[in-house]
Amino acid sequence: MKKLSIIYILCLSAIAAFAQDIHFSQFYNSPLTLNPTLTGLADGKFRVGGLYRTQWSKVARPFRTASVAFDMPIQKGFADGDKLGVGLVFFHDQTGEYNFTTLNVNGSFAYHKVLDKDQRHYLSLGLQVGFTQKRFDLGDGTFEDQIDPSLVGGGVTAENLSSNSIIHENLNVGLSYSGRFSEKSAIYIGGSMFNVTQPKESFLNDDSQRLPYRISINAGAEIGIGKGGFQLLPSVIYQTQASADEINAGLGLGYKFKSDFNFIVGAYYRVSDAVIPMIGIGYKGVNATMSYDFNTSDLKQAASGNNALEFSVSYVMPWKKLPNQPSIFFAPKF
Numbered sequence: 457m458k459k460l461s462i463i464y465i466l467c468l469s470a471i472a473a474f475a476q477d478i479h480f481s482q483f484y485n486s487p488l489t490l491n492p493t494l495t496g497l498a499d500g501k502f503r504v505g506g507l508y509r510t511q512w513s514k515v516a517r518p519f520r521t522a523s524v525a526f527d528m529p530i531q532k533g534f535a536d537g538d539k540l541g542v543g544l545v546f547f548h549d550q551t552g553e554y555n556f557t558t559l560n561v562n563g564s565f566a567y568h569k570v571l572d573k574d575q576r577h578y579l580s581l582g583l584q585v586g587f588t589q590k591r592f593d594l595g596d597g598t599f600e601d602q603i604d605p606s607l608v609g610g611g612v613t614a615e616n617l618s619s620n621s622i623i624h625e626n627l628n629v630g631l632s633y634s635g636r637f638s639e640k641s642a643i644y645i646g647g648s649m650f651n652v653t654q655p656k657e658s659f660l661n662d663d664s665q666r667l668p669y670r671i672s673i674n675a676g677a678e679i680g681i682g683k684g685g686f687q688l689l690p691s692v693i694y695q696t697q698a699s700a701d702e703i704n705a706g707l708g709l710g711y712k713f714k715s716d717f718n719f720i721v722g723a724y725y726r727v728s729d730a731v732i733p734m735i736g737i738g739y740k741g742v743n744a745t746m747s748y749d750f751n752t753s754d755l756k757q758a759a760s761g762n763n764a765l766e767f768s769v770s771y772v773m774p775w776k777k778l779p780n781q782p783s784i785f786f787a788p789k790f
Contacts, residue, residue: 487503507522584629745768
């Protein structure tokens, strides 16, 4: 009966069901949203980190995403060299008009199975379980009964729509290999599947609208250069969801000073979409990175040169006494 209201809700249902999952340009600095198997894969007692992204601030309302995560390894009680990673990750996203928001909370777990006596190679299996809530504000919408000329300048809709919030379960899994071949060389490769249960996502209670699988394959390396503190840190991610595909690849050049100070500079390219320079510093377990997306797609003109800015910070609590297991990280590593 209310044609514009129906179209409005249908559009929001389509956004919820078919939009790509939230992702970051600094995928390498968001381990628990990259692959569940990275849970607890840190050279310290625990790791805590956050990442903030703001996008297209000149296109209507800006898109904003924030993520916070905590994880730690547990070695006691497991076979020699094996360990269990446990963690918690959540993110909040606000997308454009109508204050369309997403809240995602996941418990994250991984089992790291050692493959050799020197504890340099690991096979990891990861699992995440949690929930997602998506909602919009009815007060930000414009409905048919508000377009009546007599109501311009203060008309209040008579619509009574209660389905402005949906909640569904999350189930994500992953498998990865990480290995260190020398003190200056290490690699990581993994794959993960998100939205395993393809949960229903509809504001109209339509069972046919479900969140598609997202498949992610990512890899990285750490390559020491010469006898100094220089490192090459390449990494790449490929993701596919429904009809959308993404490839983001790049290279960081890092340098580790003897004073526990680290520095990295690099650039990434998200194919057919953006060039992403980045710069980061680290000191005694605290690392901070900033990146900026320079759009190269058809959205370049609409963005008016104001694309996406990301800032991440993390802290790894060092071991009082380093265990026998060497440090194994996905790239880039500070």
